[in-house]
Every structure is written in C-alpha cells, then in structure tokens.
Amino acid sequence: MQDHEYQHNFHTHTFRCKHAKGDVADYCEMAVARGMKTLGISDHSAMPDDRWLQARMNYIDLPEYTGAIDRAREEYPSLRVVKGMECEYVPEHRNWYEDELLGEYQFDYLIGAAHFFLDDEEKWVGTYGGTNSASALVQFANYNAAMMATGLFDFIAHPDLFGNCYEHWDANTEACSRDIIAAAAEYGVGLEVNALGIRKQAAKRPDNPYPLYPWRPFWEIAADYPVQVIVNADAHRPADLQGKAGEAFSIVTDLGLTHMDVDQLGVRTSARRHQASR
Numbered sequence: 001m002q003d004h005e006y007q008h009n010f011h012t013h014t015f016r017c018k019h020a021k022g023d024v025a026d027y028c029e030m031a032v033a034r035g036m037k038t039l040g041i042s043d044h045s046a047m048p049d050d051r052w053l054q055a056r057m058n059y060i061d062l063p064e065y066t067g068a069i070d071r072a073r074e075e076y077p078s079l080r081v082v083k084g085m086e087c088e089y090v091p092e093h094r095n096w097y098e099d100e101l102l103g104e105y106q107f108d109y110l111i112g113a114a115h116f117f118l119d120d121e122e123k124w125v126g127t128y129g130g131t132n133s134a135s136a137l138v139q140f141a142n143y144n145a146a147m148m149a150t151g152l153f154d155f156i157a158h159p160d161l162f163g164n165c166y167e168h169w170d171a172n173t174e175a176c177s178r179d180i181i182a183a184a185a186e187y188g189v190g191l192e193v194n195a196l197g198i199r200k201q202a203a204k205r206p207d208n209p210y211p212l213y214p215w216r217p218f219w220e221i222a223a224d225y226p227v228q229v230i231v232n233a234d235a236h237r238p239a240d241l242q243g244k245a246g247e248a249f250s251i252v253t254d255l256g257l258t259h260m261d262v263d264q265l266g267v268r269t270s271a272r273r274h275q276a277s278r
C-alpha cells in the first residue's frame with residue numbers, strides 16, 4: 001500500500017501541544033484534499049493539574065480544543081472527524097478521564113500513551129531516557145498493562161516506544177513485549193503501529209544506536225496473540241497526515257496482524273458510553 005492509499009488517521013496533534021503545527025481545520029483541509037475518510041484528532045492531553053506542560057496542551061485550552069473539533073464536524077461533513085486525546089494514565093485522576101473527558105466533553109475515543117511510566121517506588125520516569133535497563137522494561141510493561149486494565153483507552157500508542165532507548169533485542173525486550181501484548185489481548189485494547197517512528201527511523205543520525213520504533217520483533221510476537229492493531233501517522237504537521245502509513249501497513253499485512261475496524265472506532269465507544277451513562 002502507498003501512503004496516500006491509507007485513508008484513516010486517528011493520531012493527529014495540533015499547535016496546542018507546543019511541538020506540532022496547525023489547527024484542527026488545517027488538518028481537515030488536508031484530509032479532504034487527499035480524499036481521506038477519517039480524521040481522529042488526538043492532541044497530547046491536558047491534565048487537570050497541568051503537569052508535564054512542555055509537550056501538551058494547558059488545562060485551560062481543553063474547551064477551546066473540543067470546540068474546534070465540534071466546529072470541524074459541521075464544516076467538513078464529507079470527512080468523519082472524531083474527537084480524541086492521547087493521554088498518559090495518572091491513577092489519582094481516574095475519575096477525571098471518566099467524568100470530564102468521556103462524560104462532559106464527550107470524547108469519542110482516548111489513546112493511552114506511556115511517554116512516562118511509574119517505577120517501583122511509584123515515581124514517574126520519562127520513557128525516552130528511562131527504559132535502558134531490564135527493570136525499567138518491566139515497569140514500562142506493567143504501566144502499559146495497568147493503563148489497559150482501566151478500560152479507558154481504545155488503543156495504546158507506540159507500545160514499542162522502548163526502541164528509543166534500548167539498543168538490542170534480548171530476553172528482556174521479549175518479556176516486556178509479551179507482557180504488553182498479552183494485556184492487550186486480555187483487555188481487548190488495540191496496539192498502534194506508529195508511522196511517525198518510521199519517519200524518525202528514516203531521519204535517524206548514524207550515531208544513534210537505538211532501533212527506534214516500530215521495532216519489528218515486537219510485532220512478530222504480536223502475531224502469536226489474538227490482538228488487534230492500528231496504523232496511524234501520528235501527524236504533528238498537516239503534511240504528515242499519511243506519512244509512511246503505507247510502510248506501517250506493510251508490517252500489518254506481512255505479519256498477518258488483524259487491523260482494528262476503523263469504521264467502528266469512536267462510534268462503538270461513544271455508543272457504549274452513552275449506554276453506560278443512562
């Protein structure tokens with residue numbers, strides 16, 4: 001599949017996270033121009049305590065962000081625009097995801113993402129620098145599994161993100177991967193083959209020793225489990241809405257992985273939540 005042939009993207013950022021370009025309407029324009037069918041907007045989540053602000057929207061931006069998505073739904077009727085966010089899971093805010101995001105703001109789907117994880121002392125560790133040890137891989141896997149167990153998240157972004165900071169595939173990466181993939185199978189949560197990682201691999205400096213992601217052996221293991229996967233561009237600029245999506249999709253087809261039903265993602269979730277709230 002060529003990049004432009006993949007017509008869905010559920011992982012899209014806006015300027016509000018401070019490291020992406022463009023607003024919801026700019027992505028909609030690009031998606032319509034390219035004949036895409038689905039555009040899920042999923043900026044880096046605001047947090048009620050405004051933690052980790054350098055790479056996410058401020059809490060005060062939340063109503064304006066959701067308003068921009070609601071407006072785009074009316075202004076681009078030929079495109080299915082879906083309301084999401086890419087979230088860390090902070091256990092002490094458990095009710096906030098449920099009540100405010102899924103309840104009050106009516107998010108259609110939430111992505112779980114471990115850019116940080118909790119270590120054995122319940123302290124937060126940054127994933128980019130934190131997983132270059134066997135024990136950190138265990139903690140990373142445990143954190144991802146805990147995130148999936150909440151039932152809040154439809155899929156997990158780049159579950160093989162440890163390829164950013166762990167050099168070689170070994171028994172530790174294998175165990176970590178099996179724990180994450182087994183949890184995804186148990187809880188019915190999707191796993192994302194992230195095409196931004198492929199763009200990063202293409203631009204990798206020769207002195208970078210890390211394989212980055214998608215890390216192929218992770219997905220080879222996934223083929224042994226009853227899990228569903230999803231390809232996303234993880235766009236941080238409108239031009240990247242389909243960037244390397246075709247290559248990411250070839251991992252799915254080569255390994256015989258099962259892709260999530262993109263027409264049901266978001267729809268099914270809001271129907272389920274509507275039912276739960278009655």
Ligand SMILES: [Zn+2]
Binds near residue numbers: 013017019236
């Ligand atoms: Zn980002």
Ligand SMILES: [Zn+2]
Binds near residue numbers: 011234
């Ligand atoms: Zn993202």
